[in-house]
Amino acid sequence: MSFPQFAFNNVKRNARAYFAYFLSSAFMVMIFFSFAVFVYHPDIEQLPMGPLKRAVLQISEGIIFVFAIFFVLYSIGMFLKFRQREFGLLLLLGATSSQINRLVFMENLLIGAGSIVTGIAGGLLLSKLFLLCGTRMMEIPELPFYWPAGAIWLTTVSFLLLFTGISLFTLFFIRKRNVAELLQGSHQPKKEPRASLFFTMTGAMLIAVGFLALYGGKLSPKLVLLAAATGIAGTYFFYSQLSVLVIRLLKRSRKALWRGTSLLWVSELAYKMKDNARILFLVTVVTSIASMSASFVLAVGETNRKEYENNPFAIEYYSFDERHTEQELAAINELLDREGVSYRSVKVENLYRRTVHGAVPSVEIIAASRFNPIAAAMNLPEAAPGSGEAILISGPAQPSHGHMASGDKITLDSGHTVSVTKVFEREALPFMSWASIVVVNDNSYRTIQGDAKSSVLFVYHVPEWNNGTPPRTDIPEAVIGAKLKERLQQNREPHGNSNSFSIRIWSYLSLKQATALFSFIGIFIAFLFSVSSASFLYFKLHTELAADSKMYHALSKIGLSASEMRTSATLQIGLLFFIPIVISTVQTLIVMRPVLGTMYVYSVYKPVLIVSAAFLGAQTVYFFLVRSRYLHRLRRMMV
Structure with a gap:
């Protein structure tokens, strides 16, 4: 068996682990390609404000590509962590570091190439529908279908460079570990989560500074940037410190804790909140940005309509x-x-x-x-x-x-x-x-x-x-x-x-057309962020599945029933999926009120709640899909 065949077989054996990553990457390629179909359409220049539309779509392409870099980098990091024991065994059996690096490089290129082909193929199949939906949403004349050679070339080259660069970069994830550390993988004993009083107070102060920057007086661009910086930093400390502190305080209440499976899921949640602080922080920030953008477009459109009617x-x-x-x-x-x-x-x-x-x-x-x-x-x-x-x-x-x-x-x-x-x-x-x-x-x-x-x-x-x-x-x-x-x-x-x-x-139609363009872009980018955030959580839960399976297997031996396992696991997964939605909704409401007020746009609650409900609905679908697969694997480990 040649080395390329070995890499290909490795991908097949880990198909279950890589499947979600492959689909998410292919979806991202498809969205990027679909926007490129718009950008390179020969009739776009003849539309009203055609150059502006093309420039905005090109900026959206850049946003999607930058986000794709972080998404692929994080996803590969998660899967490499999941496969640490496999790499340790290969090193123990005589494989050299260069061979491991070559294996990882070839696997990533195989998945990347498959994602590019699948994403472009899916984009070609849906390109006519995408053009039709886009022209309807932007209220412009219908754009005919054409062979998007420029979009195919741009997408292929961009994502080939992305997957190649990320594959080279991920080699450092393995090179810095020795065989003993790799063999332990993710099974190293965890210390009890503790919250630092200093960082807890720092997080609370950062959140307070952000709030005062928005509501303390006349709003300015500098204060908005200050609120954004302190709010983002405060969100991270909320997950890494404040949430652990809240759970520790909850554990002191014996009346609430010693009831049913509360002791099990509360104790596990303390570890999961600490371990998943970065991913929850990332999902919250991504969701908040998407919610604020979509709420802004909806609020401006609602105000524009009211001004016309009144x-x-x-x-x-x-x-x-x-x-x-x-x-x-x-x-x-x-x-x-x-x-x-x-x-x-x-x-x-x-x-x-x-x-x-x-x-x-x-x-x-x-x-x-x-x-x-x-x-x-x-x-x-x-x-x-x-x-x-x-x-x-x-x-x-x-x-x-x-x-x-x-x-x-x-x-x-x-x-x-x-x-x-x-x-x-x-x-x-x-x-x-x-x-x-x-x-x-x-x-x-x-x-x-x-x-x-x-x-x-x-x-x-x-x-x-x-x-x-x-x-x-x-x-x-x-x-x-x-x-x-x-x-x-x-x-x-x-x-x-x-x-x-x-x-x-x-005046009404001009603003409506401008917001329609941003609505079209915002919907697809928000959809991309939504799918990606769900993928982040799925990847993280998948890496923890082996450890959770062993824990529930041991607990089932001492009397934990299947229904109690489902209750405990569902509560833990649900909190991980829905806490970011709640936090992002609160952040969006807090930020959008003063920001829109400076533009004399006061329709805030309705747009924010509509957007949050849409994210909540999408997240609920992802939650049930992930929960179903997760519980199916755990049930197999129960005695």
Whole structure:
């Protein structure tokens, strides 16, 4: 038997151990290849924002490849640890270190080559479906199937280099061990898990620093980076120190511990939490990143939809330069009249002011005479505030701010104070959505205005466009809006016109298309992370299976029943699978509230819970699959 045949037979004999690793690697190759099919598609450049789409997809390719490096490196490390006794026996029988290294190198290349072929073949079979789903999600014209020679070449070369490089690197895992250590493998006696008080306090302090960085004051990019660094470090200490401390405290409660199989699974969990601290930390970080990304996209999309639905004005024209205002308003009116659209145009004047009240950091002040003509369109009653009184129309409160009620006072930075008599809350404001709207009587407005100049806004209310029709590119509002947008942009001078305009449906569709691209990318990357995290846990449990089998075999001799074994093993596996989901959900909620608040996006809980539920559902499926295989192996060891 030649040496290559020996390596091939080794792979066949360890097929059960390598099968999950092989499938996960092939899945990663397939996802990478599928994205490459998009990147190299000849029609991608002709799409709206085609170069941007291609650039974003290329960045996603890089993210997947970097993640693949860590995934393959960790997976190979797990399997080499599982096979330490085998390597020790080969060395004892006369094999040289170079032969062991050659064996491992050839085995890894065999599995890598098989993963590449399987992944590309699967990608080719599903490429048409992938293109169809991608174009539907990104709401772009359907892309025809083509022979992706460039994608095949890129995928093959990239993953061949990856598996070759990782195979060379993993040789150091074996070279640093002697025969005695290899023969002991993973059966070396374990010390009782202990938590260091210093590192426990350090972990708690890091988590506290991260929380204060997010909620202690005005958020900035530096504080976000600080919160990310301290949060990630604190998560590791949570698993390696805090969790062990909690379990030790739990073991002191005899009433809870000496009941059924609690003593068995709690004692084993202490070891597993300590041993699996790195993998649980890695799974939590990966899941948190995927959850935050997906929640961000969902939250932005939800806010975009609410702003469209709550804005009754199809066109908004902001006048900052009166020299061009009359001409451009005439162009808007002429186009709407020619298209037979029934509309009403209203001029709105307002003042932007900062306040000294934390619940409302800034406001747009409007006189009642300017507000009442648009009140009906906003589904609000006409306002008639008295002297020194105000009606407040607010959007969602920021996480760091409270809500105002009738009787509260608003003090402006100019020194003027008004008393709130009524409060109307909206999920989104129709315009000027970055500040609450305060309606005062005309005399109060002139007093507050003083010598300052009002901002001028012209809003167009088109009743027939507010009939609840889903916003699409083919409805009259979008078609006429596109003509108007093109006309105003063509007639504008290169310089000197500071006026701006906003067309409601195109603001909505533009942001929706941008988020659709990230939704498409996020779903597949999150799916990749989900499968990979489940694979991490499976690989780890598989390496511990031999030791667990011996333990349960010994316990079965002294009376442990099969049902008690199932209960104990299920609880331990379940905690390993679901603790990262719980921690990542809490982390996502804590991080996303202030981060989205800086972008005036306040729809947080619903997107986060949707994403967490999706991860929980996927993890539940993986849990039952792994549990079934794990218990099947343990049942065979029971007396």
